[in-house]
Amino acid sequence: MLSYRHSFHAGNFADVLKHIVQVLIIESLKEKEKPFVYLDTHSGAGRYSLSSDEANKTGEYLEGIVRVLEASNPPELIKPYLSLIHELNPKIKDQALRYYPGSPIIAKALLREEDRLLLAELHPSDQVFLKKGFLHDPRALIKLGDGFHLLKSHLPPLERRGLILIDPSYELKEDYQQVVKALKEGYKRFATGIYALWYPVVFRQNIKKMCTELKESGIKKILQIELGVRPDSDKRGMSASGMIVINPPWKLENQMKEILPWLTKVLAPDGHGHFSVEWLVPEE
Template sequence: MNYRHAFHAGNFADVVKHALLARILAYMIAKPAPLRFVDTHAGLGVYDLSGDEASRTGEWRGGIGRLAAAAVPADLGEILAPYLAAVGPAGPDGSWRTYPGSPAVAQWLLRPEDRLTLCELHPEDVETLRANMGRDRRVRVLAGDGYGALNAALPPPERRGLVLIDPPFEKPGEFDALQAALVRAYRKWPTGTYMAWYPLKDRAAVGRFVNGVAVAGLRRILQIHLLVGDPDGGPLAGSGLVVINPPFTLKAEAEALLPWLAATLGRPGEPTEWTARWLAGE
């Protein structure tokens, strides 16, 4: 699949990924020591929902657009609060002009003493990313392969932090590369928290990836996924996350949030499904 993110910004997969990313960061900043956020496939940082790519697909309307019209249950308000604060309020017409990618979500939530390392391969996207991050001394943008940059960046000086690996899945072998990167990074920095995103298009490939991670000797691996429609029906209908060393609250928060997201983001007449389970070492 080609997952050039400007076409898909703000879709159902972003809602799940960024809501849980925000929860992890909110938990981590509650402790006083500084931390490092590393994003290996940072993209543009901020996306124009009125631009050609997002307008062509309109996927955000089935993602963040649905949340504008939904009444968030009281028991989920605290879970969603950091994410919704980073996204910002909708306009008077109930829509958004822009949507924050993972770098902008982290930039919004992190403190002055924290640091962000953002990696992006595409040269034109690197310059857009730098512009979108502004003159923020906490942020360092690296041009080049995210997997290589990750290997060089670990362990960070802060000794605490979160690594997000969110590949575009534009080429064969991405699951193998993702698994290898997770295992290599964990061995260099076993106390870090890692969050890896993947599409639910090829269940056999997902199964091989998840099983490979589960038997690689890593501890405390949580798998989360959400399916909002028929996975064989054409457009992307499901995505998942593998989280290594998650906050102890994350599984319970995902179990509370995912059924509501499935009901809110589900496609009419199509099946929904969600999972939050330990792969290793609860």
């Protein structure tokens, strides 16, 4: 299990990986003029203060986004992601990093006028902050409740194009099976959509079981992207994280193979990091 209140972990190595993948997918969708929908099942507060008591208690952003911003020669492919961080922190050169954007704010910055955002958040306190981030934005619809229900009630979208980001807390062991069930429900309704599932590696056996269930689900074209900052361990704590992408844009595999060697060296400078880009279910 994992205790994952995101204000404690914003900007950590897992966020960096997740949001780089998110940005690459959205930019790929924008290559066509036709509008699309961005659906976020676990939106969180939208923006996180890195000067908060929660962020400073763990300091995880110091080993995540701060390392990336301070590193030299970043790959050209991640510069749009880095630009978003700078835009949220306009005086970053004069002071410490103040804010880190969650996935809804990243999507808000990247989506076009004709695209839509559908955001769900279960915790009322987080939803208050989320709504503040989308005041007067006619593209966004915010729902209070379990985001998994949106995969039943709002798919397929009218646009017939879209990215569905699934990013639960994994506070319960059952969440690893729940996400497989949610993906199957969504895929049944919207088989051509792009689904991006984030997962933490706390106990490797949970990930192996989840991946086996996905392989047996009948879903086609499943790409697994993973980055680890330390070897797997039975001790408590996240050693790696990954993204499972269904119907990935055709460039994503090679893009991540180009990015991950540099990113792993930056986020795991002791040399104990690892990464992989593999097909769970390859393209036919």
